[in-house]
Amino acid sequence: MSTLTLAARDSSTMVRRQLRRLLRYPSMTVQLVVTPVILLLLFVYVFGGTLGDGLGGGPGGRDAYVNYVVPGILLMAAATAATGTAVMVATDMTEGIIARFRTMRISRASVLTGHVVGSVIQQLLGMAVLIGIALAIGFRPNATPVEWLAAAGLLTFFVVAITWLAVALGLKSPTPEAASNAPIPLVFLPFLGSGFVPTDSMPTVLRWFAEYQPLTPIMETVRGLLLGTPIGNSAAIATAWCAAIAAASYLWAKSTFNKA
Amino acid sequence: MTNLAIAANGLRKSYRDKDGDKVVLDGVDLAVPEGTIFSLLGPNGAGKTTTVQILSTLIRADGGQVQVAGYDLNRQADDVRGAIGVTGQYSAVDKLLTGEENLLLMADLKHLPKREGKRRAKELLEKFDLVEAGGKPAATYSGGMRRRLDLAMTLVGDPRLIFLDEPTTGLDPRSRRSMWGIVRDLVKNGVTIFLTTQYLEEADELADRIALLDHGRLIAEGTAEELKRLIPGGxxxxxxxxxxxxxxxxxxxxxxxxxxxxxxxxxxxxxxxxxxxxxxxxxxxxxxxxxxxxxxxxxxTPDLDDVFLTLTGRQQKESLR
The missing domain is CATH 3.30.70 (Alpha-Beta Plaits)
Known part of the structure; x- marks a missing residue:
């Protein structure tokens, strides 16, 4: 067997290991699915009436806000899940089984690939649940199937990128406790962008940051694809950000794992 | 002349910490013939685990020539990995998976065909008295069971050379004896075992040759009998x-x-x-x-305790405690 087939085989073994672990320890998955749902309900039913009126243009109110906030909540869900991934990786690294893997003739990156694919599947399931609930409470996208696919593709790309970042952060953390803190800034990024309110309503410095940070173009693209708002060059910038984060994090994670 | 499973010359390793460089291994030579049990004996902190970690490709030595299972440790690390099995000091099982799933995971990673992997897992569960526990998550196992599963996982790919780093530390006497029985059976089938222990009794029971490691240096080497003859007291x-x-x-x-x-x-x-x-x-x-x-x-006749305490010069310290 060639090196590549072996790597693919080891990776699929590690993915199966990870999925089995996730099934065996479902409370983490449940928490990752439930937390964004609660945030969605909070933002729509508690803040939505007022925030929706401030969106400008259109009828405003709660109905307008559901449509506006869903992309932000989706990205926030991914960021929350990244915390879980970082903790899981850091915990896994403290286990003797990782040392065992290192003394075996297997593709080393397969251990990390297992974590990434497992987490991505977990997060996409979470996003599907979130979109389902959003649709039930008044989310009304006007996307064609192709636009849906494009949005799903971009979200998946983002999830892959942020998961590799989480894996790298988890590997860098000396303890699982430290790993749970490292991705916290990611959770706040949707707030400091166009996730919950349009950026024009912010003071200058904050607006500048909000417009140039990576999550804003991603949210704007998803919003545009699903709801028909203007996308402009956001799609290209979003894809570039995802590619850059994924590639840098992958290399970072791999070299960290090999060094340890 | 028999082939050597491990041949090491001038193995060196030091770690850098806040007090400067700390030498862990200071020029260790090892020669372990195939099909024998070799025991590295020493007090805590002597460098036993570091030696195992280097020989099993987990960490790199700072210096020295090492061949493991006929392969150069630095240049052919992957071939070394293909030939060895390691059971470390800390249990290397996936606690969320069942015993059987752990064994099947190893079979997959050793690239055994599906059916062969299942057969091997079943055989090992029987051999290690884990048939009943096979369907339960390893987190629910006792220390002895976990250690047995750990060793069973090491055996999945039939390695020719097995490293056992303090395999019975923390086990009760009955589990310890059962582990000894397992180790003896392995050698009957031609496997080479490199064992570290801090129990003299264990080295005496199992090992063909014993090396005493203290402060990163080998201070004596030979059969148990030869070592006992080194010191008076009979x-x-x-x-x-x-x-x-x-x-x-x-x-x-x-x-x-x-x-x-x-x-x-x-x-x-x-x-x-x-x-x-x-x-x-x-x-x-x-x-x-x-x-x-x-x-x-x-x-x-002097036992290994006498040898150990005399040669490591710790008699004084120990008796003061």
């Missing part, structure tokens, strides 16, 4: 029915050797000796000639 203890006989005996052997510690209240006499059959026969013959009846006799 004697024959004679017990007599009354003080007259004791005195007569003391006079007799004392005159010849100039030694012989007597304990009148216990009616015993210690005669320095290497404890060999010839020496015992000679002593008894001498006493017989003078019709001095011996009530009881015990031969004390």
């Amino acid at each position: 004697h024959i203890e004679l017990t007599f029915a009354d003080t007259h006989l004791l005195e007569a005996a003391r006079h007799l052997v004392g005159a010849g050797t100039g030694a012989g510690a007597a304990a009148p209240e216990a009616l015993t006499l210690q005669v320095p000796s290497d404890g060999s059959v010839g020496a015992v026969r000679e002593l008894l013959a001498l006493l017989d000639e003078r019709s001095i009846d011996v009530a009881e006799m015990r031969v004390h």
